[in-house]
Amino acid sequence: MPPSTTAAVQLNRVCKSYGPVRAVDAVSLEIAAGEFFSILGPSGCGKTTLLRLIAGFEIPDPGSGQLRLFGDVVDQQRPYERQVGMVFQNYALFPHLSVERNVAFGLEERRRPPPDIASRVRAALELVRLAPERFRSRMPAQLSGGQRQRVALARALVLEPRILLLDEPLGALDLKLRKEMQVELRALNRTLRTTFVYVTHDQEEALTMSDRIAVMDHARVVQIGTPAAVYERPRTAFVATFIGDANLLDGERVALRPERVRLLPPGTPANGLVSRPGVVQDTLYRGDTVQVIVALHEGGTIRASVDCTAGDGAPWRPGDHIVAGWRATDCHPLEAEP
Amino acid sequence: MLAAPGVGWLVVFFAAPLALVAAFSVMPRGPYGGVEPGFTFEAYQRFLVPIYLTTLGRTLLLSLACTALCLALGFPVAYAISRSGRWKTLLLVLVVLPLWTSFLVRTFAMIFLLRDTGLVNQWLLATGLVREPLTLLYTPGAVLAGLVYGFLPFMILPIYASLEKLDLALLEAAEALGARPAARLRRVVLPLAMPGIVAGSLLVFVPALGSFLTPDLLGGAKQLMLGNLIQNQFSAARNWPFGSAASLVMLALVLAAVVAWLHLRDRAEELA
Amino acid sequence: MTGRIRPWLTASVAAVYLLLHLPVAILMAFSFNASRFSAAWTGFTLDWYRQLMDRDDLLRATGRSLFVGVTATVLATVIGTLLALALARHRIRGRRGVEALLYAPVVTPEVVAGVSLLMLFAFLRIPLGLGTIVLAHATFSLPFVVIVLLARLSGMDGSLEEAAMILGADELATFRRVTLPQLAPGVLAAALLAFTLSFDDFVITSLVAGPGSSTLPMMVYSMVRRNVDPTVNAISAIIVVVTTALVLGAERLARPERAEPAR
Secondary structure: OOOOOOEEEEEEEEEEEEOOEEEEEEEEEEEEOOOEEEEEOOOOOOHHHHHHHHHOOOOOOOOOOEEEEOOEEOOOOOHHHOOEEEEOOOOOOOOOOOHHHHHHHHHHHOOOOHHHHHHHHHHHHHHOOOOHHHHOOOOHHHOOHHHHHHHHHHHHHOOOOOEEEEEOOOOOOOHHHHHHHHHHHHHHHHHHOOEEEEEEOOHHHHHHHOOEEEEEEOOEEEEEEOHHHHHHOOOEHHHHHHOOOOEEEOOOOEEEOHHHOEEEOOOOOOOOOEEEEEEEEEEEEOOOEEEEEEEEOOOOEEEEEEEOOOOOOOOOOOOOEEEEEEOHHHOEEOEOOO | OOHHHHHHHHHHHHHHHHHHHHHHHOOOEOOOOOEOOOOOOHHHHOOOOHHHHHHHHHHHHHHHHHHHHHHHHHHHHHHHHHOOHHHHHHHHHHHHHHHHOOHHHHHHHHHHHHOOOOHHHHHHHHOOOOOOOOOOOOOHHHHHHHHHHHHHHHHHHHHHHHHHOOOHHHHHHHHHOOOOHHHHHHHHHHHHHHHHHHHHHHHHHHHHHOOOHHHHHHHHHHOOOHHHHHHHHOOOOOOHHHHHHHHHHHHHHHHHHHHHHHHHHHHHHHHO | OOOOOOHHHHHHHHHHHHHHHHHHHHHHHHHHEOOOOOOOOOOEOOHHHHHHHHOHHHHHHHHHHHHHHHHHHHHHHHHHHHHHHHHHHOOOOOHHHHHHHHHHHHHOOHHHHHHHHHHHHHHOOOOOOHHHHHHHHHHHHHHHHHHHHHHHHHOOOHHHHHHHHHOOOOHHHHHHHHHHHHHHHHHHHHHHHHHHHHHHOOHHHHHHOOOOOOOHHHHHHHHHHHOOOOHHHHHHHHHHHHHHHHHHHHHHHHOHHHOOOOO
């Protein structure tokens, strides 16, 4: 791949091994400046290693590909030379320093004059919505998880990095807080126009926040695309089932999303739909939708997702005879797993 | 490299001196007690006389006896601590505290009790049990008492550590299956405590082997242990090769004990 | 988890605890005994303590012990911290060998260690004196310092150093601003341990001390040997109280840092 001067991050067939184990296997990708780019995958897929390669805590295997940040080859650069910011999974706040000193750490390292530091710290805390006067002198041990997370964010952002790396930062927060932070992170990305590289195993999170997603499995990048592209047109069965639910038909060669499956009373004319008769096996009420699991007469099960518009729960009960129907075009062909 | 000063220091001040000891042990004795160039085994041969062999035997015997006694006394204590609930920390601190007191002072405390004008004799005389003071000091018994007194905490702590992992439910299950107290002890508690017992034995046996102060102050000239013998060669007796040879013998014993421990430890872990 | 402890167990355990503590307690109690010849309590007195004040030789010996203790502690702590960091954080060639070299002094009997150092100094023609004592003490304290610090380092979070580095601090700045403050309580505990080991040492010290460089333990030893009057009890009591206070103080210092950060 020729060096692209506009790409914030560029990896070209980068590998990282630990002894015989390949953690990152010939990964190539490009992240555009200002983009919110997520790296999504199950535990152990190599996403954190990939992030650490970008940060500089790991070095690519000798002889493997290159890593460029804004066009510069950085393979041998130490983390403190890279001008990249990072928010760690456990926040990594310095326990012996106050919130203010934590946030000021990088600025002090750069020998900025104290008044400058003070005003920047205040601005950073306001940016992450922590009232500076209230939180300045607190110690990390006195903060809640959400507050620590914001401090970690402020500490990284106060240095105005061109790239911000985030390693599953919302994992420890409860659901409500997590959703709030997702919105805030997205907004920060927009406002600051900093490139965000976000690692997560939560596919819903990735879909919500990202401009583009790279799906990883077993040290490889399996698919890169916008959330819609990855969801509607998954390349492999792995991607199809990892992101959202999917029905895998025809010996795992075709994926069909549950929301594309319509449930019709028995005897309804086909009307251009592919239809298969079956019996309702179970219904899972989710509030806004109902998941209906249908055991097909021909064998196997199909999962359908139906909106609850009637307002009185599921119209079907286990044991009901039903016909599952879908448009042929709703089926998406999958590639074989490598 | 970070490690260089530390490794360098240990090589110069620990490894090299031991190498010297090994070298000197096979050199002839010089006129002032030091060494002369040459190669000979006479230092080792010097060992093979009753008086020195007795010392060696006494050292081994006292060390083993000390270990056994510490085990007998220490196991119940460790067991009690592990079952003591909220007193646990206090009891543990009380076990560890003596370790921080100067060994010299503790040994003197023993002398103070055992000597002819000491407290034990005072009490014995006062109660009329004896008419003259018993010679308690400068006996093998005194040395043994001093060794046990000194090293008991080293036995208690590892056993306690093992027993801590003992789940009370296991004992209750054994009881439900009909095992009586003695059997429960034998078949549940003991195997689980094995790693601690093995570790504690090593932690008592090795220092006992190498002890100097205890036999010196409590044993007098008649109850020499190997440590005293060695020290003597570098003060009054002035025989460096012999002292070096004796040192190597002591190191060999320690090494044997450590190897035995490593072996037993793996077996003990399997049991637990 | 207080099961049923049978009475005989309690009794024998109590007896053992008495065995462990009574001798020293009695020793200290009798430092106030008016009788010179001990064992028979004739009255309370502070005379023996007063006499200690006049013992210039003891005071000088104490001064020497302090000097040796502090110097050896500084040496052992600095070198030991570096070694512990190297072992904990970096890959070292011949790690097994280093670990063996580190743990061997712990099992080596003091007599052998002292004797070997004596011969080293003779071989290198280094005159015996306070300096040789310092070198010896630093040597046997070193493994303990490393062990204490390794235990502390293994509990420490490597991500703090990484955070510092990504914020722009190079290795030296990271060490200074993040690692060292984290390590400080452990270093202090290790230093106190090293000091206590040094202050109390007799065997090795007596072997490598030169004439005129008697330390406090050496003086106490000759007092015990000669056994003239209860001033020995008095000095012993003082030593016990001071070292116990030091150790308890060290424990206190080690405690507060237990408040874990984050999460």
